[in-house]
Amino acid sequence: MNKGLTAKGRATRQRIVVATALLTREKGAAETTLDDVRAATATSKSQLFHYFPEGRSDILTAVAEYEAGQVLDVQQPFLGDLSTWESWQKWRQAVLDHYIELGQRCPLGSLTTELGKSSAEARAILTTLFTEWEEALFLGVRTLTSAEPEAARIRARSILAAIQGGVVMLQATGVTDYLTAALMTSTDPLRPTAEGTD
Amino acid sequence: MNKGLTAKGRATRQRIVVATALLTREKGAAETTLDDVRAATATSKSQLFHYFPEGRSDILTAVAEYEAGQVLDVQQPFLGDLSTWESWQKWRQAVLDHYIELGQRCPLGSLTTELGKSSAEARAILTTLFTEWEEALFLGVRTLTSAEPEAARIRARSILAAIQGGVVMLQATGVTDYLTAALMTSTDPLRPTAEGTD
Numbered sequence: 001m002n003k004g005l006t007a008k009g010r011a012t013r014q015r016i017v018v019a020t021a022l023l024t025r026e027k028g029a030a031e032t033t034l035d036d037v038r039a040a041t042a043t044s045k046s047q048l049f050h051y052f053p054e055g056r057s058d059i060l061t062a063v064a065e066y067e068a069g070q071v072l073d074v075q076q077p078f079l080g081d082l083s084t085w086e087s088w089q090k091w092r093q094a095v096l097d098h099y100i101e102l103g104q105r106c107p108l109g110s111l112t113t114e115l116g117k118s119s120a121e122a123r124a125i126l127t128t129l130f131t132e133w134e135e136a137l138f139l140g141v142r143t144l145t146s147a148e149p150e151a152a153r154i155r156a157r158s159i160l161a162a163i164q165g166g167v168v169m170l171q172a173t174g175v176t177d178y179l180t181a182a183l184m185t186s187t188d189p190l191r192p193t194a195e196g197t198d
Numbered sequence: 199m200n201k202g203l204t205a206k207g208r209a210t211r212q213r214i215v216v217a218t219a220l221l222t223r224e225k226g227a228a229e230t231t232l233d234d235v236r237a238a239t240a241t242s243k244s245q246l247f248h249y250f251p252e253g254r255s256d257i258l259t260a261v262a263e264y265e266a267g268q269v270l271d272v273q274q275p276f277l278g279d280l281s282t283w284e285s286w287q288k289w290r291q292a293v294l295d296h297y298i299e300l301g302q303r304c305p306l307g308s309l310t311t312e313l314g315k316s317s318a319e320a321r322a323i324l325t326t327l328f329t330e331w332e333e334a335l336f337l338g339v340r341t342l343t344s345a346e347p348e349a350a351r352i353r354a355r356s357i358l359a360a361i362q363g364g365v366v367m368l369q370a371t372g373v374t375d376y377l378t379a380a381l382m383t384s385t386d387p388l389r390p391t392a393e394g395t396d
Contacts, residue, residue, distance in 0.1 A: 028228070030229070031228070113310070113311035113312070117370070123371075130371060153379075154379045157375055158360065158376075158379040160367075161367055161379065161380035162360055162363055162380060162384070164362070164364075164367055166362075168311065168363070169358075172310050172314045172315070172321070172324050173321075177355055178359040181351075181353075181355035182356045182360060182363070185352060185356035185384065186360070186380075186384065
């Protein structure tokens, strides 16, 4: 990824990636042109191609990688240790706070609905993100409950899908209620006292 | 919508809308140009502007309307009467069958991730779709269970978000497991014998 860049070069490259990530959240990946990137980062065409030899698709892949990292980072440290119900509660609150704050301009929405389709590389990054995320949830379900692996797998997938659904509906409508309902409903059955699902 | 068109005119307009819907499912709305529409429908530029005076945005709005109708149609007659658990089971099986068959090219994925963002009109169509859909699920939850309105509302929203999440993950990865897990897990608690959530 760093391709022998100097520290300064790496910083410049990173600055371009971060600025482009904000553009794609705002305008959508499909609408983000190289000219937009140049304007937003005050870089020349030759500079851009120095850091991203394949141009736009290279930049979008780097942005997808960055955004996937962002998606997991905001869930830490809770996602990494979902062994207690307290940690689950903190985790889901962190997820809700994050997406409600970002609203319609979020890295996950941008990834699932646009960036992830921009190239085979971006698609692979998205698939890896889902896999890592599911694995962390799966481990959490297994550790917290006595669920069999298959049931824990299904629960983990349903929680993951609930978040994706809530986030794309938030992106599409500006309404946060779907995300809240989906995340709470899909995780409440994990509550140790088994108080039920409502 | 019909704007005084003759029966033949309405048929031609509808043919353009259906063909464009297939294009947007395949390529994405952002990548679908007027030239693509002309090529796919063997119509002239002046014909297109006769039926869609505002051009591309007019066509995409009509496509969004058509796709929203498709999304609800495939769920009938079950969605319209979710008063029995049998009907719920048939409904969710119809939803699964439909999306698993369509795979990565489906009207709902196309709507939520692209079409719905193409214009204010398209966004309004998507919001209306979600509202109607949620209402049908809410009525079903209320009729089948003794849930209070607020709990039924949360359950309906969580089911709706589960489907959106499963469908966008299917679109992004080609994997159907998320949709199956999300739909089953979000509706299983409605099972009258209350056998639980797994």
